[in-house]
Amino acid sequence: MTGFLDYVPGSSVLHRLDPLTKLVLSLGICVAAFVSDDLIFLLVLIALDILLGVLGGVFQKALRLLSGLLKLSVFLFLLQVLFVRSGTVLFELGILKITLDGLFVGARLVLRLTAATLPLQLLLSVTQLSDLSGVLVQRLFVPYKYAFTLTTAIRFIPVFAAEMSGIIEAQTARGVEFDTKNPVKKIGLILPLCVPLLISSVGKIHESAAAAELRGFTLRTRESQSKRYVFVPADYAFLIFTVLLIAAGILF
Amino acid sequence: MIEIHGLSFRYADADRDALQNIELTVPDGDFLGIIGPSGAGKTTLVHSICGLVPHRRGGDFYGSVTVDGMDTVETELTDLARVVGTVLQDVDSQMVAASVDDELRFGLENFGVPKDEIEPRMAEALGAAGISDLRGRVIGSLSGGQKQRVAIAAILALRPKILVLDEPTGELDPAVSEQIFRILREMNERYGMTVVVVEQKIMLLSSYAKRLAVLNGGRLEIAGPVREVLKESGRLEEIGVNCPRVVTLSRHIRDLTGGKIAATVEEAEALVREVLR
Numbered sequence A: 001m002t003g004f005l006d007y008v009p010g011s012s013v014l015h016r017l018d019p020l021t022k023l024v025l026s027l028g029i030c031v032a033a034f035v036s037d038d039l040i041f042l043l044v045l046i047a048l049d050i051l052l053g054v055l056g057g058v059f060q061k062a063l064r065l066l067s068g069l070l071k072l073s074v075f076l077f078l079l080q081v082l083f084v085r086s087g088t089v090l091f092e093l094g095i096l097k098i099t100l101d102g103l104f105v106g107a108r109l110v111l112r113l114t115a116a117t118l119p120l121q122l123l124l125s126v127t128q129l130s131d132l133s134g135v136l137v138q139r140l141f142v143p144y145k146y147a148f149t150l151t152t153a154i155r156f157i158p159v160f161a162a163e164m165s166g167i168i169e170a171q172t173a174r175g176v177e178f179d180t181k182n183p184v185k186k187i188g189l190i191l192p193l194c195v196p197l198l199i200s201s202v203g204k205i206h207e208s209a210a211a212a213e214l215r216g217f218t219l220r221t222r223e224s225q226s227k228r229y230v231f232v233p234a235d236y237a238f239l240i241f242t243v244l245l246i247a248a249g250i251l252f
Numbered sequence B: 001m002i003e004i005h006g007l008s009f010r011y012a013d014a015d016r017d018a019l020q021n022i023e024l025t026v027p028d029g030d031f032l033g034i035i036g037p038s039g040a041g042k043t044t045l046v047h048s049i050c051g052l053v054p055h056r057r058g059g060d061f062y063g064s065v066t067v068d069g070m071d072t073v074e075t076e077l078t079d080l081a082r083v084v085g086t087v088l089q090d091v092d093s094q095m096v097a098a099s100v101d102d103e104l105r106f107g108l109e110n111f112g113v114p115k116d117e118i119e120p121r122m123a124e125a126l127g128a129a130g131i132s133d134l135r136g137r138v139i140g141s142l143s144g145g146q147k148q149r150v151a152i153a154a155i156l157a158l159r160p161k162i163l164v165l166d167e168p169t170g171e172l173d174p175a176v177s178e179q180i181f182r183i184l185r186e187m188n189e190r191y192g193m194t195v196v197v198v199e200q201k202i203m204l205l206s207s208y209a210k211r212l213a214v215l216n217g218g219r220l221e222i223a224g225p226v227r228e229v230l231k232e233s234g235r236l237e238e239i240g241v242n243c244p245r246v247v248t249l250s251r252h253i254r255d256l257t258g259g260k261i262a263a264t265v266e267e268a269e270a271l272v273r274e275v276l277r
């Protein structure tokens, strides 16, 4: 099984698009999600994310992320609902007060978060990291060093996650109970583990930089990559679509 | 050829030398195994050969290391890398790409290998590492042994004169470890590549390497042809390098056969037959 950020090999329309188009499209959806305040429009964006996931053959992965986001969403939603105190009061009990504004703000936050997270996952699912750094370097003139840093950070997320669960497992074996339901207690248990994780991460990143250098990293220039990227008509279509999407986001 | 003279190295924040007065020559075409307990300085020695020490590891460096005529202190890391291909101890952190193909392409592109040569070189290296079937795979989905072979293939594609590996079989099971060493032997015998490999399993090392170097506490304790080094089984045991059972057995056999030593199970078997006859 591949991780939720891993590339899924395939030959769908999305896989064949120019990496730059995919980058613009996914960032465009994020922008649209942030400039629009309309709940219906946000729902349309989520539907679009899912549709694109189906197009790219990574629907299952999108669902997994969605279900992962659900827990966080419920938490954020409740937080907003409880803290927003203005607007028409729907329900009141002691200091507890639920307002229409609260529901609206909560829903908007959750939908926006979902609409903006899915396209980023989609981008990584249908684009190889080398293509991503490739277009950044070739097309957008980003120095290779920075493009490499970005893709390395993305690649290391699952490695660190594995390391973290390794540490947690080791601590569990020593009798620390991580499966506590109390979130405050859980954070109290996990926080101290971040220090060893940070130390080992810095070590790994150093090692990684050394390994890259031993394979000629410093010699790499914009011309080094053998692969070249070209736009096809589908790319222009998707780019125009992205512009329209952002415009719609501003309108609604 | 690798020539190491009077090499001492102390890491910037350490209170003792990681390497002490090392004298070692590795001729072209050699297959040298480095062995020693944890903290003996094996990684530090390997890093001194590829140039990470002292170029990327701060500390006090004394003596000299010459690789293919280049003094490692005076030569740029990248220029050393054209001659010495290095596989580091931690396989995960030396992966630079997300897919097998990109992992191999990285070094080839960096060193400016002509574009029409990249494809055949990739195919050749993957073939040599026995992983042609891993083409197009995502690295995150590979097993430890597969990743290790991808790391080796990525170096083989660069066709280094000298191949240096730091515990390439560290977390692998015996069968996969054998496969890795077979690749190394093939490179050494067929292409005359000089191989320097750090390995904890003395049994495995003795059946593939031509010579052994035993490190302990930063000192080079014993160095020489495998057979000679294995003769010193008393000292090896003292250092804490696990002596293969066959060596302990053959020590007894030696007394019965008048000085004959077995380095592999097959040889031991032959000697036992001889004794029993």
Ligand SMILES: Nc1ncnc2c1ncn2[C@@H]1O[C@H](COP(=O)(O)OP(=O)(O)OP(=O)(O)O)[C@@H](O)[C@H]1O
Pocket (backbone or CB within 6 Å): B011, B012, B013, B014, B017, B018, B036, B037, B038, B039, B040, B041, B042, B043, B044, B045, B057
């Ligand atoms: N970056 C560093 N900074 C300070 N001291 C270090 C550093 N790396 C290694 N050392 C120390 O130098 C000595 C030799 O370490 P080295 O990593 O070369 O041993 P090793 O034989 O490779 O061990 P292992 O089998 O555990 O990989 C050890 O005492 C170690 O603590």
Ligand SMILES: [Mg+2]
Pocket (backbone or CB within 6 Å): B042, B043, B044, B089, B166
């Ligand atoms: Mg080591």
